[in-house]
Amino acid sequence: xxxxxxxxxxxxxxxxxxxxxxxxxxxxxxxxxxxxxxxxxxxxxxxxxxxxxxxxxxxxxxxxxxxxxxxxxxxxxxxxxxxxxxxxxxxxxxxxxxxxxxxxxxxxxxxxxxxxxxxxxxxxxxxxxxxxxxxxxxxxxxxxxxxxxxxxxxxxxxxxxxxxxxxxxxxxxxxxxxxxxxxxxxxxxxxxxxxxxxxxxxxxx
Numbered sequence: 001x002x003x004x005x006x007x008x009x010x011x012x013x014x015x016x017x018x019x020x021x022x023x024x025x026x027x028x029x030x031x032x033x034x035x036x037x038x039x040x041x042x043x044x045x046x047x048x049x050x051x052x053x054x055x056x057x058x059x060x061x062x063x064x065x066x067x068x069x070x071x072x073x074x075x076x077x078x079x080x081x082x083x084x085x086x087x088x089x090x091x092x093x094x095x096x097x098x099x100x101x102x103x104x105x106x107x108x109x110x111x112x113x114x115x116x117x118x119x120x121x122x123x124x125x126x127x128x129x130x131x132x133x134x135x136x137x138x139x140x141x142x143x144x145x146x147x148x149x150x151x152x153x154x155x156x157x158x159x160x161x162x163x164x165x166x167x168x169x170x171x172x173x174x175x176x177x178x179x180x181x182x183x184x185x186x187x188x189x190x191x192x193x194x195x196x197x198x199x200x201x202x203x204x205x
Contacts, residue, residue, distance in 0.1 A: 009109075010023070011171060016099075019160055021103055022099060024157060026109055026110040027154065029107040030110035031147075034114045034149070037114070037116075038142045038145070039138075039142055042125050042128050042138060046129050046132070060201045061201070065201075066119055066122075066123055067197030067198035068194065069194070070119065071191060074186075075187075
């Protein structure tokens with residue numbers, strides 16, 4: 001559930017006059033969106049035969065498909081890294097620009113960054129749908145899942161209230177490490193995850 005974009009969100013927020021409020025606004029927009037979209041996906045899956053009739057075949061198909069996508073993403077990231085200029089600096093994205101412009105737009109940034117769930121969260125949502133819980137417990141599990149996903153925002157937000165200078169230094173250092181090694185870590189993790197997902201899918205057949 002680790003999401004590098006959240007480190008960028010932290011850094012942009014720290015450069016504003018009200019970092020805690022900016023982080024809280026982004027978190028509120030992100031949680032509202034992810035929980036709403038997550039509930040829609042889970043309840044839609046529960047209403048289909050994908051999780052009710054042949055769970056074994058569904059798990060196999062999803063695992064293999066996700067594994068192939070992860071391997072493809074790893075290949076693209078690794079190949080792109082070979083041709084990337086070491087002096088090139090990424091242009092600020094829409095989310096970063098919105099974050100720097102105020103609390104209301106930080107809330108909007110949280111929504112825009114989370115409208116479409118990633119491939120890996122979709123696997124978790126599929127697993128939640130297969131639990132077969134009632135509506136209340138299902139929503140609670142989805143909320144807990146995304147609370148964990150947003151720890152990279154929640155932890156600095158709370159830490160800023162206790163030790164603002166140390167928190168900023170730690171995030172800056174982590175971001176510097178991610179900038180140097182993020183591409184290698186990303187394609188390596190995706191490759192390992194993809195291979196494991198395909199293997200798991202084969203065992204379900």
